[in-house]
Amino acid sequence: MIKLFKVKEKQRELAENASGGAPVKKQSAGELRLHKDISELNLPKSCTIQFPNGKDDLMNFEVTIRPDDGYYLGGIFLFSFQVSPIYPHEAPKVKCKTKVYHPNIDLEGNVCLNILREDWKPVLNINTVIYGLYHLFTEPNYEDPLNHDAAAMLRENPKLFESNVRRAMAGGYVGQTFFPRCI
Amino acid sequence: MAESAATQPSRSRDLDKLLLRPGNLVGPRFEPSAQLRDDVQNHARVLVVGAGGLGCELLKDLALSGFHNLDVIDMDRIEVTNLNRQFLFRVEDVGKPKAEVAAKRVMERISGVNIVPHFCRIEDKDIDFYNDFMIIALGLDSVEARSYINNVACSFLEYDSDDNPLEETIKPMVDGGTEGFKGHARVILPGVTPCFECTIWLFPPQVKFPLCTLAETPRTAAHCIEYAHLIKWNEAHGGTAFDPDNPQHMKWVYDEAAKRAELFGIPGVTYSFTQGVVKNIIPAIASTNAIISAACTLETLKIATECSKTMSNYLTYNGSEGLHTKVAEFERDKDCLVCGPGVLIEVDTSVTLQKFMNLLEEHPKLQLTKASITHRGKNLYMQAPPVLEEMTRSNLCLPLFELMGKLSKDVIHVNGMTNKNNQKVSCLRKLRVTFKGVDGVTDMDTAGGA
Numbered sequence: 001m002i003k004l005f006k007v008k009e010k011q012r013e014l015a016e017n018a019s020g021g022a023p024v025k026k027q028s029a030g031e032l033r034l035h036k037d038i039s040e041l042n043l044p045k046s047c048t049i050q051f052p053n054g055k056d057d058l059m060n061f062e063v064t065i066r067p068d069d070g071y072y073l074g075g076i077f078l079f080s081f082q083v084s085p086i087y088p089h090e091a092p093k094v095k096c097k098t099k100v101y102h103p104n105i106d107l108e109g110n111v112c113l114n115i116l117r118e119d120w121k122p123v124l125n126i127n128t129v130i131y132g133l134y135h136l137f138t139e140p141n142y143e144d145p146l147n148h149d150a151a152a153m154l155r156e157n158p159k160l161f162e163s164n165v166r167r168a169m170a171g172g173y174v175g176q177t178f179f180p181r182c183i
Numbered sequence: 184m185a186e187s188a189a190t191q192p193s194r195s196r197d198l199d200k201l202l203l204r205p206g207n208l209v210g211p212r213f214e215p216s217a218q219l220r221d222d223v224q225n226h227a228r229v230l231v232v233g234a235g236g237l238g239c240e241l242l243k244d245l246a247l248s249g250f251h252n253l254d255v256i257d258m259d260r261i262e263v264t265n266l267n268r269q270f271l272f273r274v275e276d277v278g279k280p281k282a283e284v285a286a287k288r289v290m291e292r293i294s295g296v297n298i299v300p301h302f303c304r305i306e307d308k309d310i311d312f313y314n315d316f317m318i319i320a321l322g323l324d325s326v327e328a329r330s331y332i333n334n335v336a337c338s339f340l341e342y343d344s345d346d347n348p349l350e351e352t353i354k355p356m357v358d359g360g361t362e363g364f365k366g367h368a369r370v371i372l373p374g375v376t377p378c379f380e381c382t383i384w385l386f387p388p389q390v391k392f393p394l395c396t397l398a399e400t401p402r403t404a405a406h407c408i409e410y411a412h413l414i415k416w417n418e419a420h421g422g423t424a425f426d427p428d429n430p431q432h433m434k435w436v437y438d439e440a441a442k443r444a445e446l447f448g449i450p451g452v453t454y455s456f457t458q459g460v461v462k463n464i465i466p467a468i469a470s471t472n473a474i475i476s477a478a479c480t481l482e483t484l485k486i487a488t489e490c491s492k493t494m495s496n497y498l499t500y501n502g503s504e505g506l507h508t509k510v511a512e513f514e515r516d517k518d519c520l521v522c523g524p525g526v527l528i529e530v531d532t533s534v535t536l537q538k539f540m541n542l543l544e545e546h547p548k549l550q551l552t553k554a555s556i557t558h559r560g561k562n563l564y565m566q567a568p569p570v571l572e573e574m575t576r577s578n579l580c581l582p583l584f585e586l587m588g589k590l591s592k593d594v595i596h597v598n599g600m601t602n603k604n605n606q607k608v609s610c611l612r613k614l615r616v617t618f619k620g621v622d623g624v625t626d627m628d629t630a631g632g633a
Contacts, residue, residue, distance in 0.1 A: 026338045026594065027560055028330065029380045032520050036598045036611045039555035041568045048570075055562050055574040086326050089383055091391075104395070108417045112395040120388070144395035 030087040034058050037126040047130050059083045062097075063130055067137035071162055074183050075100075075169045079111075079133060081126070091120035092129060098182050101168035103140050103151035107177065111136070112146045149175065195220060198249045201490045210489030219488055224251045224295075227487045230316040231255045232305060232332055234281040236467045237322030237359050239271045240476030242289050245320065246296045248484050253289075254316065256301040256308070257282040268469035305331055314339055314354070318483050321358040322476070326386050329358065333371070333379035337522045340373045342615070346524040348374025355486045359479040361471045364503035368478035369496055370486070376496040377515045378522035385513075389463065404444060404451035408460040411439035427462050436461060474500060518612075525594060525613030532584040532618045536564060539583045543597065549612065554599040558587050563595075584618050591621035 027035075038058050041049065050062045063079045077100060082093040094116055096109040104112045113132050115124055145151030153161040164174045171181030193199075202220045206213075229250050231241045234257035245253055261269070261276045261284060271288040272281070282300035290296055301308065305328060313319065313335050323329050336354040343349055356371040358379070371378055396402075397410040416425050416436060426432050437457040444452040458464060478498055485493045494510050501507045517523055526548055530539060536556070543551040556563040563578050563586050565571035578586055587593055598611045 026334055026521065027557065027596070028334055029383070029521050030330075031560070032557070032596050032611060035555065035557050035562070035596065036609070038568065038571070039566050039598045040609060043568065049568050050570065055565070055571055056560060058562070084327070086330050086383075089326060089386065089388065106398070106414065108414070110394055110414060110417070112393060112398075114393060117391040118393045120391070122384075144393065146395055146398050148399065 028085040030083070030085045030089075031059065034083050034087055034126070040125075041127055041130075043127070043130060044134065047134055049130075059085075063133070065130075065134055065137060067134070070138040071140065071165045072100075072102075072137040072169070075137075076182050077137070081129075088122040088124070091116050091124075092126065094129065094133070099179050100182070101147070101150050101165055101174050101177075101179055102136070103142050103145050103147055103154050104136050106146040110146055112144045114144075195249060201484070202249075202488060206491070208491050210485070210492050213489040215490075220249060223249045223484075223487055226252075227318070228252045228254070228316050229483060229487075230313065230319045231322060232319060232328070233257055233322035233324070234269075234285040234300075235259065235265070235322060235324065236268050236469070236472040237361060237476055237479075238281070239269045239285055240472050241320050241322050241359070241479060242285055242298065243271070243293075244476050244480035245483060246289050246293045246298070248480050250483070250487075251296045253286075253296065254299045254301060255282045255286055256303065256305060257285075258302065258304045268467055268472060270469075310335055310338065317355075318486055319354065319356045320479055320483055321356060322479075323358075323360070326383070329379050330383070332356065334521055336371075337373045337378055337380075340522060342374070342524040342527075344527060346527070348524075357479045357482045357486070359475040361467065361475050362465045364468055364471055364501065366471045366475040366500045368475050368482065368494075368498045368500075370482050370493045371496075372486075372493075373522045374524075375515075377513045378519060380521040381516040381519045382497075382513050401443065401447050401449060404440075404449055404456060405460045407443040407447070407449055407452055408436065408440040408457050410443055411436045412461050415439050415443075427458075433458060433461065468502075471500070471502060474502070520596065520611065520613050523613060525615050527615045527617070529617045529619055530583065532582065532621065534583050535580055536583050536586060537579040540564070540579075543599070549601065551597060551599040551601050551610065551612065554597050556595055556597050558593065558595045566599075583616070584621075587616065592617040 035058060043049065046066045046068045048064045050064070051057060052062060053060055059082070061081050063081065065077045065079065067073055067075060076098070078097040080095050080097055084090045094111055094113075096105050096111055099107060111133070113136060115129060115132050140154060142151040142155040150161070150164070153164060168174050168179035169181070169183050172179065198220060202223070203215050203217060205215050227250055229245055229252070231238055231245065231253060234242070234255050238255060238257060242253060242255060257280070259281050261272045261279055261281055263274070263277050266272055266274065269281070271285045276284045280300070280302035282302045286298035286300040290298055319332060319336060321329060321332060333356065336356050339352050339354045341349045341352040353372055353374055358369050358371060360367050370376060392406055392409055394413065397406055398414060401407050401410060412425065425436070434454070437452070437454045440452045440457055444450070482493055485491050495512045497513050498510045499508065515522070528542070528546065530542065534542070540554045540556075543549050543554050553566050555565045562571065562575055564575045587595070593616060595614050595616055596611065597614055598609070600607050601610045
């Protein structure tokens with residue numbers, strides 16, 4: 001197709017004369033979808049979102065959860081979110097930055113929430129994930145344990161579990177593990 | 184015989200059958216001639232992205248199909264496990280950049296071919312680099328990399344005022360992919376056939392195991408490996424990020440996985456399986472690469488010469504039980520944010536962001552309320568969350584022209600609410616904004632529309 005070669009020459013001329021300047025790589029589809037998620041966020045009062053890198057970096061942000069019910073009432077828990085350019089093909093990466101005594105969050109901050117891994121679907125969004133995290137605090141469950149000891153305690157002795165949670169949140173030891181104050 | 188007497192008997196004998204003779208299945212603008220063959224040799228620059236299993240095949244196939252000006256880009260170095268199928272590499276090449284060795288080997292074997300290697304990440308090249316090629320051939324193994332190149336290629340695309348793509352701005356891509364005995368080859372003509380983003384749902388999501396299964400109830404060797412990789416590594420190494428290309432890291436994960444497998448009586452944890460799980464590797468089959476590459480090369484030749492119509496537009500191949508192959512015609516997502524035309528909107532340079540948002544509400548095609556607007560990665564206004572609304576509120580009284588860097592025209596993306604069947608639904612739209620009376624824009628648009 002000789003024409004294509006000629007057409008390409010024309011394109012070069014066009015590019016040189018273009019008033020819009022050189023083409024710029026567009027935002028990835030993932031960034032645009034995230035923009036939509038963020039601009040439509042509708043969070044409960046107990047959850048707030050922060051953007052440490054300013055208003056133009058939406059791909060890295062933090063969420064603070066202050067549970068208003070349940071064992072963790074009064075605690076303040078910080079989560080970091082990292083969103084990939086192929087979002088929502090891939091779930092956001094979420095870590096809990098506050099050390100917490102919790103059956104579904106381990107001491108490294110890994111979170112066992114089904115929609116972050118095996119049950120992630122592109123129709124889900126950031127709002128769902130934040131609600132999911134909030135839910136972990138109002139209804140911790142011992143059936144998906146990441147912190148084995150905390151899960152066993154919740155299952156076998158909820159009263160003691162509750163006092164362990166209070167002690168950890170106030171800043172103190174549960175067993176051999178020290179938890180910094182997060183109230 | 185008459186034919187071979189007329190032209191010098193040459194290496195291009197088979198190619199000449201396609202390019203020097205007329206035919207019934209040719210494209211509408213096909214003009215058979217020796218000139219065409221020479222133009223392919225001399226002027227058609229093709230970029231091969233990836234110099235791995237597919238990339239090696241593509242370079243060889245393209246060079247033998249008459250493309251003599253090739254570039255290849257790859258950030259990887261040769262590993263010993265590549266040698267069974269990445270046939271351009273030898274044992275003594277282990278550790279060298281794939282792009283450089285692949286280019287050198289093909290040039291040694293096929294005279295007259297010039298291949299420029301680029302040993303770097305695809306993101307390291309600026310966008311103009313990609314614009315210099317007539318066609319981009321992809322031999323990649325990740326969704327991320329495809330998505331990136333697709334985004335770059337689509338960013339050259341421009342539409343006229345009737346939303347028809349301007350042909351000279353179409354950057355064709357030919358994409359190959361293989362997984363074991365399965366593969367695909369597809370032709371992406373941005374603005375004409377579906378782009379990668381239009382059909383991203385074709386890619387199956389990665390299998391991810393629940394963390395609690397890994398922590399509590401491992402049942403398979405892969406569970407043990409992912410436990411060591413995702414949980415145990417951070418426990419033991421705190422700050423150090425796991426590097427899948429660091430053999431010591433991999434060995435550590437393998438050792439931990441083996442211990443755990445023994446504890447739970449699970450068989451099957453080996454070093455190579457550990458690599459496979461952690462790096463998400465599916466064993467590659469040389470013949471699949473060869474078949475897919477051949478299909479891609481043929482399509483590249485067809486795009487360049489129109490010696491035949493290109494396939495429409497997605498070929499699948501499955502050689503795992505007998506052989507099954509077919510071509511499916513996928514459709515474009517007309518609202519695709521990456522390759523779609525978006526909505527053309529013309530405004531005065533004096534219009535403030537607030538006024539512009541009012542215009543979006545009144546615009547018959549859009550009727551878009553509660554707009555949040557982003558331009559080249561800068562958030563001009565965000566409706567939510569409150570922290571971002573506050574940070575962007577002061578932009579509302581500024582002219583859009585200034586907020587967009589005084590460009591005469593550019594693309595912005597708007598998210599908001601619109602009416603659909605009398606219901607408020609959320610939508611995300613691409614807009615092509617042009618400013619009235621700024622140097623020559625109107626001229627160009629009418630030229631394109633004519």
